Amino acid sequence: MKKPTNKIKERYNRISKVYNIMDHMIRSSWRKEILSDLKGEILEVGVGTGASFEYYPMKVNVTGIDFSPKMLDIAQSKIPKSKAEIKLLEMDIEQMNFPDNSFDTVISSCVFCSVPNPIEGLKEIRRVVKPEGKIIMLEHMRSENAVVGKILDLTNPFTVRLTGANVNRETIKNLEAAGLKLIKEEYLMTSIMRKLIISPNK
Numbered sequence: 001m002k003k004p005t006n007k008i009k010e011r012y013n014r015i016s017k018v019y020n021i022m023d024h025m026i027r028s029s030w031r032k033e034i035l036s037d038l039k040g041e042i043l044e045v046g047v048g049t050g051a052s053f054e055y056y057p058m059k060v061n062v063t064g065i066d067f068s069p070k071m072l073d074i075a076q077s078k079i080p081k082s083k084a085e086i087k088l089l090e091m092d093i094e095q096m097n098f099p100d101n102s103f104d105t106v107i108s109s110c111v112f113c114s115v116p117n118p119i120e121g122l123k124e125i126r127r128v129v130k131p132e133g134k135i136i137m138l139e140h141m142r143s144e145n146a147v148v149g150k151i152l153d154l155t156n157p158f159t160v161r162l163t164g165a166n167v168n169r170e171t172i173k174n175l176e177a178a179g180l181k182l183i184k185e186e187y188l189m190t191s192i193m194r195k196l197i198i199s200p201n202k
């Protein structure tokens, strides 16, 4: 594993026990909206402590991956709360061990703020999702407001050091650079928090 990747992984291992107290950014209504109608084979990247598990419907197979074993330990304890079939694997989003075209849908929530090399991770997602499949994300990113964007740039070194998360990622540009196509974009909390529907085909 590369050095910056190890650093971020260690940060998530460190905060795993307090993560649920810290994490109030994602509303449960947003999770419900993106997860409750899914079908088929689902991959959730960066599952963290498994906050999404209770919103998956019955009869879907969910494979959840994360590179932090400590976050995964907590996620494992939430599996009984879910109606879905969930299996968890310790894996780096940037180097996944799945064959091409394996999943109908890929889910991420507040993950691409912390993936060390986001474009590499997005390319991997493009590889493992079926050509007719889709990617659904709830992600926070740099504000489109110039002043707020600058404030996020200034605070970014502190948030990365403290939590492993960047607050100024240019996720829309990263999607484009990874060869993904943005189908729908919805602002949930100004332009900082967005719901994205993405196609693997340009």
Ligand SMILES: C[S@@+](CC[C@H](N)C(=O)[O-])C[C@H]1O[C@@H](n2cnc3c(N)ncnc32)[C@H](O)[C@@H]1O
Pocket (backbone or CB within 6 Å): 008, 009, 012, 023, 026, 045, 046, 047, 048, 049, 050, 051, 052, 065, 066, 067, 068, 071, 091, 092, 093, 094, 108, 109, 110, 111, 114, 115, 116, 121, 165
């Ligand atoms: C802010 S947490 C979000 C957790 C969860 N998705 C949620 O909605 O609560 C980000 C998670 O992404 C994981 N992560 C970041 N980069 C990763 C990578 N390259 N491979 C696997 N997991 C990664 C971290 O370990 C952490 O658990």
